[in-house]
Amino acid sequence: MADVAARAGVSRTLVSLIFSDKPGASQETRDRVLAAADELSYQPDRAAQLLARGRSRTLGVLTDVKQTFQAEMLGTVYDAAETAGYDVLLSASGPTRDERKAIEALLSHRCEGLILFDPLSGSEYLRSVAARAVLTIVGRKIPASGADSPPINTVRSAxxxxxxxxxxxxxxxxxxxxxxxxxxxxxxxxxxxxxxxxxxxxxxxxxxxxxxxxxxxxxxxxxxxxxxxxxxxxxxxxxxxxxxxxxxxxxxxxxxxxxxxxxxxxxxxxxxxxxxxxxxxxxxxxQDGEQLARRALEFTVTRLDDERTGGFECVIEPELVxxxxxxxxxxxxxxxxxxxxxx
Known part of the structure; x- marks a missing residue:
């Protein structure tokens, strides 16, 4: 925005007002600022805007790169997240990449909610993750360790x-x-x-x-x-x-x-x-992969939008084909x- 302000000959604060579509600038100034933004190919930094408001609206998803069933669920997660107004950041585990490293990478990028597909990590570590972000696990249930144990959403097949x-x-x-x-x-x-x-x-x-x-x-x-x-x-x-x-x-x-x-x-x-x-x-x-993915997204977003809610659990019936x-x-x-x- 500083570059746009310099090109248009106005203050950075005025540029911020115009990009936020707030009053305070004449139409002529507004047109000049938007033209400068076009010339510089400026794109708003959505992540920075959200962090300034205390939210990232980003969900982290952990998947195993070699499991095709998990890959099928990813498409549903992306679609449902976009509808809910969230971005998705993907981190993969595999034979050459430690799962904890993949999870910590998502947390370091300020993901406020995590969806983990069939994680291998122990319950104690996963509870520590739940203390830092809203956590939903697809595929297994993590037992609570006590009254103060952080809530964890679980979605799994029977x-x-x-x-x-x-x-x-x-x-x-x-x-x-x-x-x-x-x-x-x-x-x-x-x-x-x-x-x-x-x-x-x-x-x-x-x-x-x-x-x-x-x-x-x-x-x-x-x-x-x-x-x-x-x-x-x-x-x-x-x-x-x-x-x-x-x-x-x-x-x-x-x-x-x-x-x-x-x-x-x-x-x-x-x-x-x-x-x-x-x-x-x-x-x-x-397994109903689409349903598993949709419920995982739904539970994660619900808890992010209302911190008073506890952990959700959903068990979906499989079908022999x-x-x-x-x-x-x-x-x-x-x-x-x-x-x-x-x-």
């Missing part, structure tokens, strides 16, 4: 019901040797693993319960599949921690000549865009002597 529906579906088809390839040491993965064990027990299949440690990526699924191929008998069904892991299992088994679902049925979780492709057609659990990767087990697969050959 993962236990999604997993239970998957096990029920496979058991109804005639499967018993159902293996779960989990997502590793992660809050969401832990919940899905517990739900799998409970669902197998409910069907009286404790003897067939088996969890293979994995991760939410294709390589983990492929590694699990290679371990199955090295054994004398294949499982009749594999439930993966997410769609990416399921695709890794599917690819490795297909390369080895295993029929899907003839020899092994496969079920994923998320209903990612790839799972819907005709050549993949993966049976999976659909049955496609062609799950079917009735073959007699060889359901018996005890399936012939397994390494590729």
């Amino acid at each position: 993962d236990s019901r999604g997993i239970r529906a998957s096990v029920d579906h496979l058991v109804d088809l005639g499967h018993s040797r159902i293996v779960h390839v989990d997502g590793g040491d992660h809050a969401v993965s832990n919940a899905r693993r517990r739900a799998y064990v409970a669902a197998m027990r409910r069907h009286g299949l404790d003897a067939f319960t088996r969890v293979v440690t994995g991760a939410h990526d294709e390589e983990a699924g492929a590694a699990a599949a290679r371990s199955f191929l090295s054994e004398p008998q294949l499982p009749t069904a594999v439930m993966a921690g997410n769609d990416r892991s399921a695709l890794g299992v599917m690819d490795e088994l297909t390369r080895a000549g295993v029929s899907i679902p003839g020899d092994v049925s496969i079920v994923g979780y998320d209903d990612s865009p790839l799972s819907r492709l005709a050549r993949i057609d993966l049976t999976t659990v659909r 049955v496609r062609s990767t799950s079917g009735t087990p073959t007699s060889a697969g359901s018996g005890g002597t399936a012939d397994v050959r390494n590729p």
Whole structure:
């Protein structure tokens, strides 16, 4: 504004009044100042204006750059934030970037509200974040540590019901040797693993319960599949921690000549865009990513606009989507002597 004032031959205060559309300047002076701004390609510093009023109206979003389901939710967050009059600042975590560093970067840029997709950090640290900004977590719940614990919004899917529906579906088809390839040491993965064990027990299949440690990526699924191929008998069904892991299992088994679902049925979780492709057609659990993102944005903005509100919680029902990767087990697969050959 100082440059515009110098070009127009007026004071900086007068330029500020004109840009704020307040009275106090003649039309001639107003036109001269606006013309000077055009000549200098001046753009108002919205962030500085908001900070001067004590608000940044900026939301920080943490996402894992490799998780396609989170990427789908981002578009909804941007649209909803724009409608609510907020800007969005994105920070990514990943194999080469520490999550805490990504979160602290958002706080250092004066984000007054944070939306974190499936954070891996411990509860104590996340509560410390909630003491510095309005915090909404998508994917897991953070228990309060006491009456003075800062409120935290949570939005998540009912993962236990999604997993239970998957096990029920496979058991109804005639499967018993159902293996779960989990997502590793992660809050969401832990919940899905517990739900799998409970669902197998409910069907009286404790003897067939088996969890293979994995991760939410294709390589983990492929590694699990290679371990199955090295054994004398294949499982009749594999439930993966997410769609990416399921695709890794599917690819490795297909390369080895295993029929899907003839020899092994496969079920994923998320209903990612790839799972819907005709050549993949993966049976999976659909999470309502758009609804998760909209509620996360809504809760964050509501608490920013009214500090008296407490933390919100929303649990959204998932839906099992049955496609062609799950079917009735073959007699060889359901018996005890399936012939397994390494590729």
